[in-house]
Amino acid sequence: MKKIRDFLNKKRKGMTLIELMIVVVIIGIVFAYAFVNAGANTEKAKYARAIEDISAITSATAMYVAETGDVATALDATHLGKANTDVLDKKLSKKLTDMKDPWGTAYSLAVDTTAGANTVTISCSKTATPDGEPLKRVLDFSLK
DSSP, rough: HHHHHHHHOOOOOOOOOHHHHHHHHHHHHHHHHHHHHHHHHHHHHHHHHHHHHHHHHHHHHHHHHHHHHHHHTTTSSSIITTTOOOHHHTTTSGGGGGGGGGTBOOOOOEOOOOGOOOOEEEEEEEEEOOOOOOOEEEEOOOOO
C-alpha cells in the first residue's frame, strides 16, 4: 500500500516518451494537411492573376482605341498591328513587354484587320482554367 501511495504522490517532471511521440505525430499531420492545401491554392492564384492581367490589357486596348477615335488608325500596323505596345504602356501599371503570365511566358496580343474583321485577341500560354474559363479575350471593333 505504501508503494502505491508513494507512486501517486510522486511529482512527475516532463513528458513521457509516448506523450512526446503523440504530440509530434499530431503536429506532422497538421503540417501535411496545410502543405497539401497550399499547393492547390497557389495554382488557383496563378490562374486568377492571369485573368486579372488579361482583363487589364483588354481594358487598356479598349481605352486606346476609344481615345484614338478611329478603329482603323488604332489597329493600323504602325500602332497595335506590329505589337507596338508603347501606346498601351501608359495605360498599364507596367510595360506590356515586361508583363509575363504566371508560367513565365509573355502575353500574346494579336490584331486581325483582314476582310473587315477588326479584332484584337489577348491570351496567355494556357488556354483555360481548370474550371473551363478561357484565358483569352477577343475585342471585336467591327462595324456590323
